[in-house]
Amino acid sequence: MEGEWTVRRVLGWTGDYLRRGGVERACFEAEELLAHVLGVERLMLYLQPERALTAEERARYRELIRQRHAGVPLQYLLGEVEFMGLPLRVDGRALIPRPETEQLVELILRDLGSLAEAGLKLLELGTGSGAIAIALAHSLPRGEITAADISTPALALARENAARNGVASRIALIQSDWFAAVEGRFDLIVANPPYVSRDEARSLPREVREHEPRSAWDGGEEGLEALRRIVTEAPPYLKAGGGLYLEIGASQGARVRSLALASGAYERMEVLPDLSGRERFFRAVRRAR
């Protein structure tokens, strides 16, 4: 009977169903998806437990729950995340931006300090949804930003997100295999490249392994393929004194540092922790010749 499918009842049922399907925060996610279908804030559900779903709402909710049960990430189903307070569309075209990556952007902004007002030239490699480039463009109103990715679908998503956040005119999006199509020299280069090793890939959550683009996380046998290319190819594209900022896997700091050391092109090489103390970032400065 239509009237019996109330908010309370469908949540009880779908929360259990998702939990049995291996979804960790099953109740929270069931609520997020229902609020999305009903077009309300999640907390509103608590105020309307006896609200009855229409047949159309039920059908849309059932389909989202089916996909979530099959491992599609919550963020793809909601179609949106916030990154540094900015709304970004997300879907299977690109990796879902992670909170650690916000910390990388915060590190850059902290390091730039008053230079943030200068007309700096910045390059992001592997922009995906555009998260890093868009957040930098937003915080650096005079910055000139180039954002590259090898993936055509990711670049289309980044373009949509840049437009949505009003920074499309300040980000040049280019298709490039790392530096292959990049021209010029930059004050700063940043990348969150794929860095998951073959071993780690085996224990990735199925949400990532089966639904986020493999080219966004697969870093080859040791997870270092992309990092090696970026660290060794970056020097001619960095101005003297320019900074290289990378997100890395928690066990890769020493290897990335020795790659940078071996190139002879950098000074002040540092592996830096995220807020939970894991070594997730690498920073180096281009040595003057």
Ligand SMILES: C[S@@+](CC[C@H](N)C(=O)[O-])C[C@H]1O[C@@H](n2cnc3c(N)ncnc32)[C@H](O)[C@@H]1O
């Ligand atoms: C870990 S994702 C990062 C996405 C986004 N920057 C973020 O932080 O959420 C890595 C990105 O690198 C891109 N990528 C992979 N191989 C590449 C290559 N050879 N050249 C340029 N980009 C590449 C992928 O398409 C993906 O968008």
